[in-house]
Amino acid sequence: MFFALLLMNCSGKSTNDKIRIVATTGMIGDVLASCLDTQAIVQVLMKPGVDPHLYKATAGDVSLLLNADIIVHNGLHLEGKMGEVLKKLSSKKVVIAMSDQLPKHQLRMIDGAHDPHLWFDVALWTTSLQGVLKQIQRHHQTLIERSGARISNYVQKLHALDRHVDSTIAMIPKKRRILITAHDAFGYFGRAYDIQVIGLQGMSTLSDFGINDLMRIGDLIIQNNVRSIFVEMSIAPRSMQALLHNVRSRGGAVNIGGNLYADALDSPNTKAGTYIGMFEHNVSTIQKALQ
Ligand SMILES: [Zn+2]
Incomplete structure (x- = not known):
C-alpha cells in the first residue's frame, strides 16, 4: 500500500499499471466498466440525469480528460458542446467514438443529420461496444486479454436483454404501440423493436417545440386513442404537461405513463444506474402503460 502511494507520488499518475478510461456518458461508462478488468479505471464525465446535448466540459473535466489514457465518447454530436x-484532445490522446464502430448505413438519418441515440438499440450498442474494445486492444493488449471472460459474459447479458426488450414490446397490441416522449431520443428503439416513436422536441434538446408541434401530436393522440405519454428524466416535464393540457382541453383522455430514462442513467447505486437496469425500467414502464 505504502509502495503504491510512493509510486503515485513519483510518477504523478495513479498506480503504474492502471489504465484510465474516461467516458462521456453513463451509458458508455457502465458498459465499459462491466466488460473491463479492474486494471482499467473507468470514470464518467457527465453525472446522472445530465442532458448531454447541453453539457459543457468544466475545468475539472478538462483535467480529468488530460489525465486519461483513453477517452470514449458517443459521437454524432450527442456531446454537442x-x-x-x-x-483538440484527439491530437494528444486516444479518443474513440461509439458511433465510429458502426457502418454508416446502420445509422438513422433525420433532417440530414445522423441520430446519435445509438444506445437504444441493444444490438447496435453491443456492436459499438465490441468495436471500442477492439480499438482499446490495439493500445492495451493485456487489458483485453485479462478481460476476456468478463466481456463474453456481459455480451451474453446484452443479447438476453435484446431478446427481453423485443418480446416485452411485442406484448403491446400493434395499434397501441405508439411511444410519445419529450424529444426524439427513441428512434433507434422504435426501429429495433417495432414501435412508432414521436418526440415533441427534435433530435437535440437544443431545439424547442411550438404550438404547431403540440397540435400535430395532440391530433395524433386523439385520433389513435393513445392512453399514455412519457416524461424523460433528463428533461423538465413542462413539455409533456403542455401536451397533456392540449389534448385534455380538446376532450381527449391521456395521462403520463411514467418516467423514462433517455439520455442519462440514474445514480450508480440504483437499479437504473446501469445500462441494463435503465433499459429494463424503460421497457417495463412502456409496456405497462400502453398495453
Ligand atoms: Zn437526446
Missing part, C-alpha cells in the same frame, strides 16, 4: 474539446 464538447466537440471542440474532443477534437
Whole structure:
C-alpha cells in the first residue's frame, strides 16, 4: 500500500499499471466498466440525469480528460458542446467514438443529420461496444486479454436483454404501440423493436417545440386513442404537461405513463444506474402503460 502511494507520488499518475478510461456518458461508462478488468479505471464525465446535448466540459473535466489514457465518447454530436474539446484532445490522446464502430448505413438519418441515440438499440450498442474494445486492444493488449471472460459474459447479458426488450414490446397490441416522449431520443428503439416513436422536441434538446408541434401530436393522440405519454428524466416535464393540457382541453383522455430514462442513467447505486437496469425500467414502464 505504502509502495503504491510512493509510486503515485513519483510518477504523478495513479498506480503504474492502471489504465484510465474516461467516458462521456453513463451509458458508455457502465458498459465499459462491466466488460473491463479492474486494471482499467473507468470514470464518467457527465453525472446522472445530465442532458448531454447541453453539457459543457468544466475545468475539472478538462483535467480529468488530460489525465486519461483513453477517452470514449458517443459521437454524432450527442456531446454537442464538447466537440471542440474532443477534437483538440484527439491530437494528444486516444479518443474513440461509439458511433465510429458502426457502418454508416446502420445509422438513422433525420433532417440530414445522423441520430446519435445509438444506445437504444441493444444490438447496435453491443456492436459499438465490441468495436471500442477492439480499438482499446490495439493500445492495451493485456487489458483485453485479462478481460476476456468478463466481456463474453456481459455480451451474453446484452443479447438476453435484446431478446427481453423485443418480446416485452411485442406484448403491446400493434395499434397501441405508439411511444410519445419529450424529444426524439427513441428512434433507434422504435426501429429495433417495432414501435412508432414521436418526440415533441427534435433530435437535440437544443431545439424547442411550438404550438404547431403540440397540435400535430395532440391530433395524433386523439385520433389513435393513445392512453399514455412519457416524461424523460433528463428533461423538465413542462413539455409533456403542455401536451397533456392540449389534448385534455380538446376532450381527449391521456395521462403520463411514467418516467423514462433517455439520455442519462440514474445514480450508480440504483437499479437504473446501469445500462441494463435503465433499459429494463424503460421497457417495463412502456409496456405497462400502453398495453
Ligand atoms: Zn437526446
